[in-house]
Amino acid sequence: MSKDIKRVGVIGLGAMGMGIAQSLLRANFEVHACDVRPEALQQIAAAGAHVADTPAALAQKVDALLTVVVNAQQTEAVLFGEHGAASQLAPGSIVIGCATVSPEFAESLGERLAAMGLRFIDAPISGGAAKAASGEMSVMAAGTAEDFDACAALFDAISSKLYRLGDKPGQGSKVKMINQLLAGVHIAAAAEAMALGLKAGCDPQALYEVISNSAGSSWMFQNRVPHILNGDYRPLSAVNIFVKDLGIVLDYAKKNVFPLPLSATAHQMFMSAAAAGHGGEDDSAVVKVFPGISLPGARNEGE
Secondary structure: OOOOOOEEEEEOOOHHHHHHHHHHHHOOOEEEEEOOOHHHHHHHHHOOOEEOOOHHHHHOOOOEEEEOOOOHHHHHHHHHOOOOOHHHOOOOOEEEEOOOOOHHHHHHHHHHHHHOOOEEEEOOEEOHHHHHHHOOEEEEEEOOHHHHHHOHHHHHHHEEEEEEOOOOOOHHHHHHHHHHHHHHHHHHHHHHHHHHHHHOOOOHHHHHHHHHOOOOOOHHHHHHHHHHHHOOOOOOOEHHHHHHHHHHHHHHHHHOOOOOHHHHHHHHHHHHHHHHHHOOOEHHHHHHHOOOOOOOOOOOOOO
C-alpha cells in the first residue's frame, strides 16, 4: 500500500468522532463518514465529507478506517455485523480501533482482521471533544512500524501525542484501561470531596478555587467540578461510560486475580448513579449518589 493514505473513513460521529473527521478534513484528507444519526451526517457533509449509509458502503471507498464507537459490541457490529465494513475493505487496508475495549478483544480483533488480509492498529484515544475538535488528542497505539508509517500523516492530523506502545494489538488498550481506572477514580473522588464540602457548609466556589490550587487537586477535579457547580450535566462523557470502562478494568483484574479496591468502589458509585436514572448524564453526575446535595443558583436539569 502507498504510504500516502488520503482516503480515510470515520465510523461513529459522536463527540470524539466528529472532531476527528473535522480534523482530517482540515488536513486535506478525503473523508468518508458513517453514523446512525442523520443530523451528524448532515453536519459533517456540510463540512466537506462524503457520507455513507452503511459501514460496508463506506469501506469500499477508503484506504484506512477509524472506528470511533462506544464499546466492543459496537466495534463488532460496524466491522462484522450486517452491512459491516471488514468484508468490503480492500486487502491491505488499515483499521484503526479507537474505542475503549478490553485488551483481549483488541488482540482478537487484530487476529481476525489479519486473517482477512487487513491491518490493524489498536489505538484508543483520550482528550475529550475539545481535543478531538482541535486535532490534539492523545492516542495510545500499538501496531507494526509499517502501519504507523502508513498512517503518520493521519495521526498528525488528529493528535498532538501519539504513544507507540508496541507492535501487537492489545498494548494500546492495556494503557487506556489504566488511564480509565485513574480517570474514573478521580471523578468519583472529586464528587465525594465536593459532596462532603457542601454538606459541611463550605462556599462551593471558594472550595473549588482552593482545592484547584492545592495538593489535593487533579485534572479531573478541575475539569468536572465546574459541571457540578453549574448544575450542568449535559453529557460530555456520560456516567454509563465509566460503568463500562471501570467494568473492563475490574474484569481484567478478576481474570488476573488482582485486587482493585478503589476501582471497585468507584464502579459501584457510577453503577448507583446509573441505577438512579443518571446513566446518560455527564459523568460528574456521580455526585448525585450523595443525599441532599444541592447548589444555590445551579441550573435546573432540562434548562
